[in-house]
Amino acid sequence: AALRPTVMGAAPRIFEKAHARVEGMVAEQGLLTKKMFDWAIRVGSSVSEARQAGRRPSLASSLAYKVADRLVLKTIRQRFGGRLRFFVSAAAALDRDVARWFDAVGIVVLEGYGLTETAAASFINRPDAYRFGTVGWPFPATEVRIADDGEILLRGPGLMTAYHDLPDATAEALDADGWFHTGDVGEIDTDGFLRITDRKKDMFKTSxxxxxxxxAIDAKFKGMCPYVSELLVYGEGKPYCVALVSLDGEAIADWAAKNNMADKPFPEIARDERTRELIAGYIDALNLELNRWEQIKKFAIADRELSVESGDLTPSLKLRRKAVIEKYADRLSALYEQ
Structure with missing residues (x-):
């Protein structure tokens, strides 16, 4: 690595791509290397679990970890500069399996949460107290309450006083008691860790x-499938869920080159039946981990990668659901007519 940071922050997509890249490189090096790599990750995970539970690893685990670290884990850390104390992830949900993988390697990813209206961060996991799938504990002096409908409410000195020259919007966001309505839905576990479910406006009800x-489904899928950059799940008022898949341009190009499609442009790769079969396998695996009503029954593959430049993503790489649904309304509707 040209840079050797000690602390680094990024959006979840960066960590997902790094995870997929390392896994892909290992897979190309043969079965023996893959088996050794998987063993090392399992050993690292075992030590990680013991550390989080506040107990010392067994002697056997400690010895195995020394070997795994020397042969595999240290090499991965070196790819990130070799000095990282921790990563910080924010702006969207990070798949907990990706977070576990990094922790097994020896680099903890600390998820945090905040909004512009709360002067950025309001919650953060700590290096000595973190829980995968949560955004940690509140900052000092930050109060939190969960409303009856599950919305996260915040109060404290870090809050804005108002939106500039927007009294109606201010009245909607800040109630009379000083609580800021974040628009996010979540829950607090028994140890005080906050878990974000989704944006209130993005959640939908099926028929x-x-x-x-x-x-949450998007984050889980991107942690499983290295060839996808976004998964838009759709199904408001519908009998079942469908999805629009956005392929990761770089990853799918590498895969296509190995499957005799190196000369094909992106739209043709997206339409190729082999690509569909590839993604379908991952969709099937995803569905095994979802509730019946969350499962993706049908999907379409976009003929271009969703991007910031096209207005599909925010600068922090969040999906603009409404904009993408409008652009692909015909294709999404067609999935219910097939």
Whole structure:
């Protein structure tokens, strides 16, 4: 690595891509290397779990970890400069399996949470107290309350006083008691860690009356499938969920080159039946981990990668659901007509 940071922050997509890149490179080096790598990750995970539980690893685990670290884990850390104390992830949900993988390697990813209205960060996991799938504990002097509908409410000195020249918007966001309505839905566990479910406006109800949190499904899928950059789950008022898949341009190009499609442009790769079969396998694996009403029954593959430049993503790489749904309305509707 040209840079050797000690602390680094990024959006979840950066960590997902790094995880997928390392896993892909290992897979190309043969079965023996893959088996050794997987063993090292399992050993690292075992030590990570013991550390989080506040207990010392067994003698056997400690010895195995020394070997795994020397042969595999240290090499991965070196790819990130070799000096990292921890990563910080924010702006969207990070798949907890990706977070576990990094922790097994020896680099903890600390998820945090905040908004512009709260002077950026309001919650953060600590290096000595973190829990995967949560955004940690509140900052000092930050109060938190969960409303009856699950919305996260915040109060404290870090809050804005108002939106400039927008009294109606201010009244909607800040109630009479000084609580800021974040627009996010979440829950606090027994140890005080906050878990974000989704944006309140992004959650939807199927025609069966079941609520679906699309961002959580998207994060889980991107942690499983290295060839996808976004998964837009759709199903408001519908009998089942469908999805629009955005392929990761770099990853799918590498895969295509190994499958006799190196000369094909992106749209043709996206339409190729082999690509569809590839993604379908990952969708099937995803569905095994979802509730029945959350499962993706049908999907379409976008003929271009969703991007910031096209207005599909925010600068912090969050999916603009409404904009993308409008652009692909015909293709999404067609999935219910097939």
């Amino acid at each position: 069966q009356g079941k609520y679906v949190a699309p961002s």
